[in-house]
């Protein structure tokens with residue numbers, strides 16, 4: 128209770144929050160906790176005292192400066208990095224208002240630097256050469272490896288030299304389709320070193336999805352490996368790449384070089400299919416190249432990478448991030464949101480195929496000279512204690528994961544956790560979807576022994592880094608709330624008319640001004656960038672998420688408000704799944720919605736109408752599911768196929784998803800007005816077929 132008092136007193140004396148400064152209101156003390164909103168979890172005194180941001184006051188002081196003087200605030204942080212040439216004036220320029228013309232964001236323009244240099248060479252010069260940069264834990268317990276900063280730099284340089292040798296130049300794209308081997312961050316860094324633009328494709332995507340991305344960004348080289356073991360399964364990645372390259376070639380774009388790492392723990396070299404002239408074994412060539420490689424100095428606004436992500440319509444979008452702002456932003460967010468200290472050992476369970484792996488496996492941590500654990504395997508293999516086994520083995524102190532993993536481990540029973548010491552843990556993190564308070568509690572009480580703050584970080588592929596996140600020593604947390612904005616971020620909640628609402632409210636989450644880590648465009652389609660993100664609510668960046676703010680100013684994310692589904696923290700566009708389903712010759716039409724799922728957060732629920740004369744059957748259901756797996760990837764497989772004689776449409780032919788969502792979640796008394804439908808009887812038929 129004393130601890131409570133200390134914080135509450137300090138909270139109560141905070142400034143009252145004018146001018147976009149968060150209101151950290153005084154919180155009720157001494158009363159029983161009435162609701163989730165009043166459920167406060169305090170960092171220990173000891174934790175706060177040692178934290179980079181030890182108090183709400185310190186946060187507010189820095190936050191205020193970041194809003195009032197963004198140029199000064201971010202320049203100070205940027206100055207900690209090496210710049211061949213310092214950026215010019217203005218430090219940033221932005222137009223987020225579509226009514227005023229082209230949307231444009233630039234940070235540190237004219238500054239010349241290199242993110243690979245800042246991750247490796249600079250940290251080595253600072254004395255970290257012999258520090259472990261990467262610990263690698265293989266799928267099979269007992270298989271592992273590590274690289275110091277010196278060794279990592281050498282590996283990166285060898286690959287960078289190879290890429291240059293096969294003709295990769297500044298600005299060229301390189302597609303990386305690798306599992307969580309150390310070669311994945313190595314490949315990213317090698318591209319960055321020579322100014323090439325990497326596009327990592329999550330190695331769970333199908334050949335067709337990979338082909339689509341290859342055809343879009345036209346890489347000079349594709350980097351992959353022969354196979355990977357995940358849990359007890361072997362996945363033949365090279366076969367998938369072969370199929371994707373064949374498809375791309377048929378469509379007029381042939382990739383000249385496919386560099387393949389031999390992951391011999393998964394598959395013998397001799398069993399891998401090979402196309403002479405195009406395919407090269409990594410191990411055969413890389414060691415022949417020198418272990419030093421000159422850096423390609425690039426402008427802060429030169430592209431660093433493309434990462435494809437799902438939207439509510441159309442094909443995946445190539446989110447483009449540039450160099451300087453992204454570097455500064457990922458480094459700063461990593462340091463403050465995890466209260467990172469040089470002695471920490473950090474493990475993020477995300478795959479580098481997603482933005483979390485870009486910003487918080489590779490760049491953010493390495494920019495801070497952190498020691499990072501890279502894990503190849505599955506968190507429940509050989510059993511559900513694997514994560515805590517790894518935590519103990521490497522003395523992990525910061526553990527960052529997704530709510531879906533927390534919920535799935537929670538179901539397996541506490542003994543998988545309590546069997547391990549977990550004493551090294553200091554900070555926990557969550558990302559990808561809202562974390563429900565009961566999962567938060569379990570994570571906090573059991574995994575972290577009620578001692579480790581949880582940074583529930585809200586952000587997106589587009590934002591590059593954390594936007595709303597706890598700073599673990601600064602203020603009490605509320606289980607399920609992402610708390611307050613990071614420095615420089617001005618979140619606003621708007622109503623359906625796009626009008627900003629103040630105080631306690633719910634609405635659409637937007638951002639008012641740019642931040643250094645923001646994406647700059649969608650590759651090859653700036654117009655789509657403007658219409659998708661800046662047109663719904665002119666003047667703001669629209670996140671696609673719903674959000675509420677409580678009486679104390681805490682933010683609570685409530686999930687997507689558009690047609691994007693979030694399955695186990697993976698973003699999937701309804702349109703992508705629908706187009707996969709209708710590519711099946713017997714499927715006439717499909718409409719996909721998300722439904723609540725106990726472990727995955729959301730599951731995919733597909734309404735399907737069949738071609739005239741075709742009967743639905745269990746075989747057809749399986750075929751449809753496997754069509755989606757094949758076209759997108761296993762993670763996008765629908766949970767449920769609902770046979771539909773017809774879909775509820777308006778007279779103008781628009782599918783009423785609102786009604787489908789209610790039917791999918793069996794909230795049949797909340798269907799609302801169906802009289803505007805072209806044929807209201809469709810709804811009754813759908814309900815009648817719901818559980819058939």
Ligand code: PRX
Nearest residue numbers: 558559560561583584585586587588684698
């Ligand atoms: O809906 C939000 C959810 O994930 C979406 C972004 O997905 P993606 O671009 O794939 O990036 C995931 C990792 C950053 C958001 O629009 N989301 C992400 N983090 C949270 C979250 N929802 C609630 N709380 C979070 N901490």
